[in-house]
Every structure is written in structure tokens, then in C-alpha cells.
Amino acid sequence: MAIQFLRGNPQTPKGHAILVARSMGFAGATYCTYCVVPPIPMSSIAKFIPPFLAAQLPAEQLQDTEVSAEGMPIPPILEEVDNFEYIKALAEHRDDDLCDIGSISSRDDMTRMQMAIAGSQEYTSLYMDFIARVQPEKAEPVSEPLTLNEIDPEELFFQTMPDRQKLAELGKLIGTARYAIEGHDSALLQDTRRKMQRIVHLLADKYRGSDLVAAAIDPDERGAKLAELYLKRAYKLLDEEYADIPAIERSIRELKEQA
Incomplete structure (x- = not known):
């Protein structure tokens, strides 16, 4: 079979294509199927197709061994299109790529x-063939994988927070920082500062x-x-309430000018 690309490039196929075949016996009749090459490894396709169709496939395609990619026609039979x-x-x-896979002389299912x-x-x-040419070299494995004791639970906790929860946590820490300042607790203040810095490091600069x-x-x-004004401004950005931000910015400037 000599496949011909009507759209796309045989040197850089996309991995998904409409395959077309022309009828030799019926003028104007065209048959199509869709071919997709999955990017994720999968085992035998036998468990995904009806038994009566699986019986028509080569035995090697029905083995339960993992393969890196196996193109499959969907539907598994050329269908006539108008x-x-x-x-x-x-x-x-x-x-999609569009490929002519030749002429067909019979309408029978097989x-x-x-x-x-x-x-x-x-x-x-x-x-x-294309993927083999462009595939980057595999990264060297890490010599010593991280152990459970080396994983920072606090960092992981902050990373999994959505932005709204990060801002809520910052609001709590502002209160803790002011409490530490009033109580002259320098250790608590430094710990609170550290936590706040870890959170803002995970937020966009616009906040x-x-x-x-x-x-x-x-x-x-x-x-x-x-x-509190900076926190209020951040929430307005998050909620896309941009019309309220100029007034907050003005209040921030006024407070700074009082210094």
C-alpha cells in the first residue's frame, strides 16, 4: 500500500489522520476511517473491541504485552461517506492529516x-519513524531518590493550595505577624515571615x-x-473585579505618603 498525504506531511505526521479510499466499482464512492496513534503506552487492543472484530485481527495484535504505540482505525472498518x-x-x-490509502474494489466488510x-x-x-527522529534523549535517572523524610510537608501543602486558599492563609498569617509584633516575639515573627514568603513565592507577581x-x-x-489593603487588592484581582482596584491603589499610596 502506498499512502498519499492529501493534507499534512509524511515526514512529520501528527499522529491522527482521516484515511480515505476510493471505490473502483462505484463512481464517486468514498470510504473513510479515522486513525489515531495514542501517545500513551497501552496493552492489547483486544479488550477494547468486540469479539467478532477481534477474531479478524492478527494474533500478534491481540497479545497482552505493552506496546509504545499502536495505530488503530476508528471505526475499525472503512465507512462510506457522501x-x-x-x-x-x-x-x-x-x-488532522488526510491520507489517501488507495482504491477499494469491494464493498464487503472483510x-x-x-x-x-x-x-x-x-x-x-x-x-x-518521525517520533524516533525527534524524541529527546532520556534524562539520566536521579542517583538518590528523595526519601519521605526529605520531602517538605509544608512546601507540598502550600503548592497544592489554589490561589484563593493561599490568600486566605496569608490573611491568617498577617494576624499572626501582628500578634508577634505586639508581643515582641521575634521567633514567631520570623517563622511567620518565612511561611508568608513561601506562599507569595507561589503566587503571580501581580498580587x-x-x-x-x-x-x-x-x-x-x-x-x-x-x-490588609494589599490582601484586599489581591482578592479583587483574583475575582477580576478590576473596577475596585484603583481606589485600593489610591489608599495604598496615601498610607505610604504618611511615612
């Missing part, structure tokens, strides 16, 4: 199934987390007000 121009437009819109399988195998072969932390640990009462 409008080839529609198929061409569909491939364009979906960014012939259409065998041709669909053969076309998929050839397309898969082209795709695997101005560094300014928030600096304000929160400022012993002046103005710092507490600034920290």
Missing part, C-alpha cells in the same frame, strides 16, 4: 476492515506578595493597614 469535500474541510478544521487496518499500520509506521509581607512585618501600625 461528501468528500466535507471530509477535507473537517480535516482542515480539526488539523475487505474494508483489512484495508482500514493496513492503512493504519502504514500511517503508524510513518509516525513512529504584589512581597509588598504584602513587608507591610505585615512592619512594626508601625501603618504596616497592618497596608497589609
Whole structure:
């Protein structure tokens, strides 16, 4: 079989293609199937298809060994389509390869199934050749994997938080920082600062987390007000309530000018 690309490039196949075949006995008749080469390894496709179709496939394709990629026609038989121009437009819109896999001389199910399988195998072969050329070298394995004791639970906890929860946690820590300042507890203040810095490191710069932390640990009462304003501003950004932000920015500037 000589597969011909009507859309796409045989040197850089996408891994998904509409395969078409023309009828030799019925003028204008066109048959199609869709071939996809899964990027994730899978075991035998036998468990995914009906028994009566599995009986038509080569035995080696039904083994339960894992394979890196196996192109499969969906449906597993060439189906007749009424409008080839529609198929061409569909491939364009979906960014699929469009491949002519030749002419078909019979409408019987077995012939259409065998041709669909053969076309998929050839397309898969082209795709695997392409992947072999562009696949990056495998990274060297880590010599010493991290043990459970080396994993920082606090860092993992902060990383899994959504942004709203990170901001809520910052709000609590602002209160803790002000309590530490009032009680002259330098150890608590430093620990609170460290936690706040770890959280803002995980937030986008637009939230101005560094300014928030600096304000929160400022012993002046103005710092507490600034920290709350920065936090309020962050929530407005998160909720996309942009119209409220200029007034908050103005209040921040006024407080800073009082210094």
C-alpha cells in the first residue's frame, strides 16, 4: 500500500489522520476511517473491541504485552461517506492529516476492515519513524531518590493550595505577624515571615506578595493597614473585579505618603 498525504506531511505526521479510499466499482464512492496513534503506552487492543472484530485481527495484535504505540482505525472498518469535500474541510478544521490509502474494489466488510487496518499500520509506521527522529534523549535517572523524610510537608501543602486558599492563609498569617509584633516575639515573627514568603513565592507577581509581607512585618501600625489593603487588592484581582482596584491603589499610596 502506498499512502498519499492529501493534507499534512509524511515526514512529520501528527499522529491522527482521516484515511480515505476510493471505490473502483462505484463512481464517486468514498470510504473513510479515522486513525489515531495514542501517545500513551497501552496493552492489547483486544479488550477494547468486540469479539467478532477481534477474531479478524492478527494474533500478534491481540497479545497482552505493552506496546509504545499502536495505530488503530476508528471505526475499525472503512465507512462510506457522501461528501468528500466535507471530509477535507473537517480535516482542515480539526488539523488532522488526510491520507489517501488507495482504491477499494469491494464493498464487503472483510475487505474494508483489512484495508482500514493496513492503512493504519502504514500511517503508524510513518509516525513512529518521525517520533524516533525527534524524541529527546532520556534524562539520566536521579542517583538518590528523595526519601519521605526529605520531602517538605509544608512546601507540598502550600503548592497544592489554589490561589484563593493561599490568600486566605496569608490573611491568617498577617494576624499572626501582628500578634508577634505586639508581643515582641521575634521567633514567631520570623517563622511567620518565612511561611508568608513561601506562599507569595507561589503566587503571580501581580498580587504584589512581597509588598504584602513587608507591610505585615512592619512594626508601625501603618504596616497592618497596608497589609490588609494589599490582601484586599489581591482578592479583587483574583475575582477580576478590576473596577475596585484603583481606589485600593489610591489608599495604598496615601498610607505610604504618611511615612
